[in-house]
C-alpha cells in the first residue's frame with residue numbers, strides 16, 4: 055500500500071492458516087484503510103513492524119495497537135520507545151506460520167532494519183529501487199549504509215524480491231540481482247567514495263514534517279498525546295502551584 059502524500063510503502067502479510075497478520079511501516083493517515091483490509095480479509099493483526107525511525111511521515115503503530123491490540127516491534131537501536139519488542143540482528147518474528155528474519159542494515163538511520171520473509175526482502179529505506187535512503191538525517195552514516203547494502207543485502211540470492219520503503223521510480227518491486235547489477239549508487243563505488251558522494255548529493259530539502267515526525271515516531275506515533283502533554287506542560291509552567299504534577 056502506498057501513501058500518496060509521502061510515497062511511503064506499507065506492507066501487509068497474513069497467515070492463510072491462522073489469520074494472523076503483520077504490517078510493516080504503516081502510516082497513520084492510512085489507519086482506516088488498514089483496519090478495513092484486515093476486516094475484509096478476515097485477518098487479525100498481531101505485529102506492527104518498523105524498519106526504522108521515520109522522518110517523513112508519522113507511523114500508525116500506536117494507533118493500530120490501540121485499535122487491534124497488536125504488538126509493536128522496532129529495532130533496539132532505533133531510538134523508538136514504548137514498543138513491545140526490541141529487535142536485533144538475527145532475530146526471528148513469528149506470525150502464524152510466517153517467519154521473518156531480522157537483518158540489521160544501519161546507515162540511513164543507526165537503527166535501520168530489513169525483514170527477510172523467505173524470498174522477499176522488506177528493505178525499508180536501506181535499499182530502494184535504483185537508489186537508497188538519504189544520509190543527511192540525524193544519525194545517518196553513508197559508510198555504514200554502504201556496508202549494510204553491499205555486505206548484508208547484496209549477498210542474498212539474486213532472485214530475492216526487494217520491496218522498498220519508498221518508490222522513487224514508479225516501480226514497486228525489484229530484486230537483489232537487479233540492484234546489485236544496476237543500482238547506480240553502488241556501481242564502481244568504494245566505501246569511502248560512496249560516503250562522500252552521498253553526503254554531497256543529499257542536499258535536497260528535508261521534509262517539513264521531520265521534527266514533528268521524529269518526535270511522534272520516537273513514541274510509536276503518539277503525536278496527539280505528546281502534543282496534548284506539551285500543552286499541559288506549558289500550562290503547568292504558567293501555573294506552577296496548581297499544575298506542578300505535569301512537570
Ligand SMILES: [Fe+2]
Nearest residue numbers: 108109179187
Ligand atoms: Fe527513512
